[in-house]
Amino acid sequence: MLQPAAIDGLAFARSAGVLKGRLGMESLPRLAQSGCSGSVVDFVLTGEINERGKPGLRLAVDGSVRLQCQRCLGNLDLSLRLEARLELAASEAEILAADDDMERVVAGREMRVAALVEDEVLLALPMVPKHEQCSAAAGLGADTKPSAFQALATLKKRSLSGG
Numbered sequence: 494m495l496q497p498a499a500i501d502g503l504a505f506a507r508s509a510g511v512l513k514g515r516l517g518m519e520s521l522p523r524l525a526q527s528g529c530s531g532s533v534v535d536f537v538l539t540g541e542i543n544e545r546g547k548p549g550l551r552l553a554v555d556g557s558v559r560l561q562c563q564r565c566l567g568n569l570d571l572s573l574r575l576e577a578r579l580e581l582a583a584s585e586a587e588i589l590a591a592d593d594d595m596e597r598v599v600a601g602r603e604m605r606v607a608a609l610v611e612d613e614v615l616l617a618l619p620m621v622p623k624h625e626q627c628s629a630a631a632g633l634g635a636d637t638k639p640s641a642f643q644a645l646a647t648l649k650k651r652s653l654s655g656g
């Protein structure tokens with residue numbers, strides 16, 4: 494299934510376009526640069542005229558990314574689900590002049606869909622990725638050595654008492 498790689502932002506918004514797709518790491522180079530070693534994300538991009546009468550985009554992303562835990566340096570698989578709304582601005586100046594919380598992007602005739610998705614995914618990533626329950630945080634180290642030592646200790650005790 495071929496997807497258009499880019500949309501004409503204003504036309505897409507005005508026609509309430511809908512675009513669905515799936516992106517892998519090969520389409521998300523900046524994610525790779527930020528330390529992500531694997532990712533598959535499904536997205537739905539929808540064009541709209543928002544309640545302020547401005548053209549905009551809605552983006553829903555559902556997927557997972559593989560990061561490195563900054564405590565134990567092990568793999569950290571993070572599921573990702575986000576929804577974003579972007580208002581299309583006519584220029585960079587319009588974005589700078591705006592003083593509300595609305596997220597804006599300059600409308601283009603060829604807005605790369607993968608880049609739009611990647612922007613939102615990057616924003617959603619934790620600054621310092623960590624396991625919620627990290628083995629390193631529990632004082633056990635990143636591997637299983639302590640339990641191996643424990644097993645050895647148990648073995649010694651047994652041989653002492655048994656022999």
Ligand SMILES: [Zn+2]
Nearest residue numbers: 562565624627
């Ligand atoms: Zn960890």
